[in-house]
Amino acid sequence: xxxxxxxxxxxxxxxAVLGTPAFAEDVRIAVVVKALGIGFFEAAAExxxxxxxxxxxxxxxxxxxxxxTAEGQIEVINALIAQQVDAIAxxxxxxxxxxxxxxxxxxxxxTVISWDSGxxxxxxxxxxxxxxxxxxxxxxxxxxxxxxxxxGEVALLSAxxxxxxxxxxxxxxxxxxxxxxxxxxxATVYGDDLADKSYREATGLMQSYPDxxxxxAPTSVGIVAAAQAVVDAGKVxxxxxxxxxxxxxxxxAIESGASQSxxxxxxxxxxxxxxxxxxxxxxxxxxxxxxxxxxxxRMGSLTLDDNNEGAMADxxxxxxxxxxxxKSIF
Amino acid sequence: MTRFIPVREAxxxxxxxxxxxLIASRFAGFVAPxxxxxxxxxxxxxxxxxxxxxxVILTRCIDLSVAANLALTGMAVAMINVAMxxxxxxxxxxxxxxxxxxxxxxxxxxxxxLEIPPIVVTLGTMxxxxxxxxxxxxxxxxxxxxxxxxFTGFPRAEFLGLPVLxxxxxxxxxxxxxxxxxxxxxxxxxxxxxxxxxxxxTGINVGKTQFVAFVISGALAGLTGYxxxxxxxxxxxxxxxGFELEVVAACVIGGISIAGGVGxxxxxxxxxxxxxxxxxxxPVVNISPFxxxxxxxxxxxIAVAFNARAGRTKGRIILKSAETPTGGTx
Numbered sequence: 001x002x003x004x005x006x007x008x009x010x011x012x013x014x015x016a017v018l019g020t021p022a023f024a025e026d027v028r029i030a031v032v033v034k035a036l037g038i039g040f041f042e043a044a045a046e047x048x049x050x051x052x053x054x055x056x057x058x059x060x061x062x063x064x065x066x067x068x069t070a071e072g073q074i075e076v077i078n079a080l081i082a083q084q085v086d087a088i089a090x091x092x093x094x095x096x097x098x099x100x101x102x103x104x105x106x107x108x109x110x111t112v113i114s115w116d117s118g119x120x121x122x123x124x125x126x127x128x129x130x131x132x133x134x135x136x137x138x139x140x141x142x143x144x145x146x147x148x149x150x151x152g153e154v155a156l157l158s159a160x161x162x163x164x165x166x167x168x169x170x171x172x173x174x175x176x177x178x179x180x181x182x183x184x185x186x187a188t189v190y191g192d193d194l195a196d197k198s199y200r201e202a203t204g205l206m207q208s209y210p211d212x213x214x215x216x217a218p219t220s221v222g223i224v225a226a227a228q229a230v231v232d233a234g235k236v237x238x239x240x241x242x243x244x245x246x247x248x249x250x251x252x253a254i255e256s257g258a259s260q261s262x263x264x265x266x267x268x269x270x271x272x273x274x275x276x277x278x279x280x281x282x283x284x285x286x287x288x289x290x291x292x293x294x295x296x297x298r299m300g301s302l303t304l305d306d307n308n309e310g311a312m313a314d315x316x317x318x319x320x321x322x323x324x325x326x327k328s329i330f
Numbered sequence: 331m332t333r334f335i336p337v338r339e340a341x342x343x344x345x346x347x348x349x350x351x352l353i354a355s356r357f358a359g360f361v362a363p364x365x366x367x368x369x370x371x372x373x374x375x376x377x378x379x380x381x382x383x384x385x386v387i388l389t390r391c392i393d394l395s396v397a398a399n400l401a402l403t404g405m406a407v408a409m410i411n412v413a414m415x416x417x418x419x420x421x422x423x424x425x426x427x428x429x430x431x432x433x434x435x436x437x438x439x440x441x442x443x444l445e446i447p448p449i450v451v452t453l454g455t456m457x458x459x460x461x462x463x464x465x466x467x468x469x470x471x472x473x474x475x476x477x478x479x480x481f482t483g484f485p486r487a488e489f490l491g492l493p494v495l496x497x498x499x500x501x502x503x504x505x506x507x508x509x510x511x512x513x514x515x516x517x518x519x520x521x522x523x524x525x526x527x528x529x530x531x532t533g534i535n536v537g538k539t540q541f542v543a544f545v546i547s548g549a550l551a552g553l554t555g556y557x558x559x560x561x562x563x564x565x566x567x568x569x570x571x572g573f574e575l576e577v578v579a580a581c582v583i584g585g586i587s588i589a590g591g592v593g594x595x596x597x598x599x600x601x602x603x604x605x606x607x608x609x610x611x612x613p614v615v616n617i618s619p620f621x622x623x624x625x626x627x628x629x630x631x632i633a634v635a636f637n638a639r640a641g642r643t644k645g646r647i648i649l650k651s652a653e654t655p656t657g658g659t660x
Contacts, residue, residue, distance in 0.1 A: 037469040037567035066460065067571065189613060195562045195569055197609075200372065204613025207359060228474065228563050232486065252474030252563065327475075 026059040029278045030080045031271065032073060032090040033064035034117065039246050040220060040267045041091070043330035044116075047271030048089075054297060055279055061085060068193070070094035077101040081108055087278035090124075091116035095164050099123035111282035115274040117165050121307055125281055126288040128274055128302065130265040132311035133165075136218070136244070137172025139263050139315045141180055143242040144214040147260050151182020152213030155205045157226050157243075159193045159219040169218050186212070191222045198225035202241075206233050217243035223262060227253030247318050247326035254323045261319035265312065267330055273299045273312050338585040338636070342600040346607060353611040360614060367492060373606025374499035375400075375554045375561075377599055379573075380580040381506045382547035384598040387581055388523040389540045390590030391441060391448035396551040397573035398459035399433045401565075403555030405463045408472040408481075408565035415478040422481065422556060430552015431545050433459065438544030442537035456574065463567050474563035482560045495557055502550070507595045519543060523590030579626060580605050583633040604629065 031048045033041035045062040052058035061080070065072025070093045080088055081104060088105055092098050092114055102112050102123040112119075115128040131139075144154045158166045170188065177183070186209050191198025198221055206212055206229070215230070217223035223245040230239045231253075241259045246267075253259040276296040280286040286294055288308050295301045302310035318326060354361045360369075379396050386393040407426050410417065433455070440451040474482065485495035492500075510516035521529040522539045529536055559565045584601025586593030608625055 035568070037464050037467070039469075039471050039566075042469050066464070067568070187616075194571060195564055195566075196558075196573075199562055200610060201613045203368070204610070207365070208357065208614050208616070224473070224564055225562060249471055249473050249564070252476075255475055 026057050027055075027087070027279065027283055028059045028061060028083075028085045029087045029089060029275055029282070030061040030063060030085045031274065032076055032080070032088060033062070034091050034093050035068045035072075036064050036066055038220075039249060039330065043246075043267035044091075044271030044274070046330075047266075047268035047273075048275040049271075050268070051272045051275035051279070051297060055276075058275070058279060060275065065093075068093050070097035073098055074101045077105060081105050081110065084108070085110060087111035087113070087282040089113050089115055089274040089278045090119065092119045092164070093117070094162075095120050096123075111278055113274065113278050113281065113288075115270060117163075118309070125308065126277065126294075126302075126304060127307070127309040128270070128277060129309055129311045130267075130270050131313060131315050133168045134172045134175070135311070136263075136315055137169045137174075138176050138179075139317075140169060140216050140218050140243055141173045141176065141183065143261055143263060143317070144216050144240065145180045145183050147240050147242075148183060148213055151184070153184050153186045153209055153211055154214040154216055155186050155209065155212055156188040157198060157202055157205070157215055157217040157219075157222045158188060158190050159222060161190050163193075163219075166218050173216075191217075191219070191225060193219060193221045195221055195225045198222040199229045202226035202229035203233060206230070206235060206239060212239055214240045214242060217241065217245075219243070220245050220249060223259070224249050224253065227256070227258040230258040231256050244315070246330055247323055248330060250318070251323050251327040254318075254320055261317055263315040263317045265315050269299055270312060272297065273302070277302060339594065339596045339600055341636075342584065342597065342604065346600065346604050349604070349607055349611075353607070353615055356615045357611075360611060367496070369606055369610045370499075370603070371493050371496045372610055373603055374495045375558055376576065376580055376606055377499045377602040378502050378550050378554050378557075379577045380584070380598045380602040381502055381595065382550035383577045383581050384584070384586050384593055384595070385506075385510075385519055385543045386448075386540075386547045387578075387586050387588060388519050388590055388593055389536075389543045390523050390526070391540050391543065392452065392578065392588075393434075393437060393544060393547045394449065394452040394574045394578075395433070395437060395456040395459060396547060396577055397570040398456040398463075399430055399548055399551035400555040400558055400573070401567070401569045401571075402433070402459045402463045403429045403552040404559035404569060405467050405472065405555075405565045405567075407556045408477060408559050409466065411478055411481045412472060412476050415481075419480055419484045423553065426552045426556035427549045428552070430555060431549035434545040434548015434551070435541070437548065438541035441544065442541040445537075448540075460567065467565075467567065469567065472559075472565040477560070477563060482563050485557050485561050495561060498553070498557065503595060503599055510595055515539075515542065520591060523592075525591070576605060576626075579630050583629050585633065585636075588634075601633075 031045060048060045052060045063076055065076060073093055088110055099120050099122055106112050112124045113126050114124045116130055118127040189201040191201045202215055215226045217226050223243045227241045230241055236257045242262050244264050245262045250262055273296040277294055280294050290304055290306045292304050293301045304310050350361055383393055403426050407422050437451055437455055440446050441448050487494045489497055518534045518539050521534055522536050526536045580602040581598055583604055584597035586597055
């Protein structure tokens with residue numbers, strides 16, 4: 001009797017497995033980030049997991065190099081090709097260097113999209129911008145200008161000289177400078193996304209320009225380091241540090257008054273949208289072409305422009321009124 | 331008599347002076363006493379690490395894991411501080427130094443007992459330490475608002491006009507000057523690097539001396555780990571990324587022979603100060619960031635070229651007859 005019972009259960013099990021083929025093989029979406037261990041990308045991974053839970057049959061592979069180099073990402077991409085994942089969603093360390101590796105992935109039938117920091121059009125099917133570059137460029141100068149009704153001197157503290165997104169934002173910012181009369185950008189310096197170098201550069205700015213009113217740092221390492229430099233120089237209230245940062249990392253700077261406000265999109269939403277888009281392209285046969293509207297779950301839909309790029313949402317401003325609410329989220 | 335006049339140190343000090351005069355001609359505020367104190371304070375971590383590295387290099391080894399050791403200790407003490415905000419700073423200091431020493435001891439044991447080349451050992455442990463930071467922190471940052479005021483305040487506290495951070499560097503310099511010139515350990519470090527075979531015959535255990543050197547270097551890296559994290563008020567995986575090369579560069583510029591046995595405390599300190607002045611001056615004199623790399627690189631090459639020339643001492647001729655070519659007429 002027990003033999004028959006065993007047989008019955010195994011038949012039932014086999015039936016269950018065959019009945020839901022999707023269950024047997026999850027769609028594997030690789031979320032590749034600039035480097036592991038950066039709060040922003042950890043939050044994006046959280047959003048990707050949220051999308052995976054919503055879609056049901058998706059397995060997220062969150063990966064990236066340990067330092068922000070294109071070489072490291074190429075190795076990661078090659079490993080993912082060998083694993084035959086279904087889709088790769090990447091935030092690139094270099095616009096062009098990754099193209100050959102990603103093209104190889106697409107030749108193998110892997111869906112490739114870039115998000116946050118883009119890849120050249122030939123190396124991906126679409127690019128998801130967290131926000132539109134022009135909106136961010138406008139936002140970073142607006143954040144500084146809002147606290148300078150009578151105008152003043154501002155300086156930029158960027159990441160590296162070759163950072164794709166920082167350079168675009170600064171360029172877009174320069175275009176709208178005419179809308180902010182009286183605001184003068186006196187210098188652009190590079191902290192290389194290292195806390196000590198950014199701190200030193202911020203200190204140097206305050207020395208070179210004693211009348212400096214604001215430091216705009218469109219990078220999460222730079223803005224924190226600059227805020228600390230302002231506190232240590234005793235210039236809280238004189239120099240306002242603003243730009244793009246994470247609420248959890250900037251809570252101290254808002255508390256000390258070194259920063260009045262800063263902005264960021266929601267990285268959770270970004271990881272969520274990237275996963276949704278990768279899934280649509282890979283599983284639902286959606287074609288990424290100029291003008292196409294691709295749904296991305298609770299974030300609405302993404303409209304692609306001529307370069308197959310689309311913007312997710314406007315950056316969101318954080319200040320003393322809402323920092324406590326967000327600092328525990330990301 | 332010439333060997334009692336530290337020619338190399340004098341030349342380096344003169345080079346630093348010339349450099350400062352050049353900087354002052356473009357930005358007079360740089361040589362103000364208060365700014366020089368800031369520059370020294372900013373260079374303090376590099377000085378402390380360079381002293382540890384000097385000891386290791388003198389014994390014909392190299393420690394590439396110092397920056398990773400610093401980052402791991404820094405992250406660990408930051409997390410301890412978050413978990414137990416009431417823990418007094420002296421306890422934190424002891425933990426930091428002990429942790430660093432243990433990591434140094436791991437390097438030392440591998441070099442001493444398994445006789446693996448130091449560059450391979452420390453290259454390996456460097457990566458392992460960075461990996462451990464990622465594991466213990468889960469990739470998250472420890473931010474300024476999470477640290478206790480005492481934790482971040484200690485290196486900033488002023489004592490006789492200088493911050494504690496600077497005083498710790500001064501104490502290390504004095505301690506090392508005494509250790510290297512007045513203790514059996516200091517002399518055996520020179521002996522091991524100068525001529526390991528001769529050192530064995532004088533009863534010095536070469537491997538054990540190298541082990542001690544690694545422990546010293548590790549302990550200083552641990553101490554700097556706390557100071558670094560509290561000074562910049564942030565701890566994350568990548569802090570002090572690539573700093574190990576700067577530490578080695580400081581030693582090389584300071585005339586410490588990479589082949590071991592030749593070097594001085596004064597040289598290491600001046601080498602670190604030279605790099606510190608360059609790093610702090612470039613942001614205020616408006617020079618392209620690429621020049622910083624070029625200047626540091628040139629300084630290293632010039633220093634090495636100079637050392638190579640100085641090291642080519644004429645051998646003493648014991649047998650006069652050997653000097654004239656013999657058998658030429660046969």
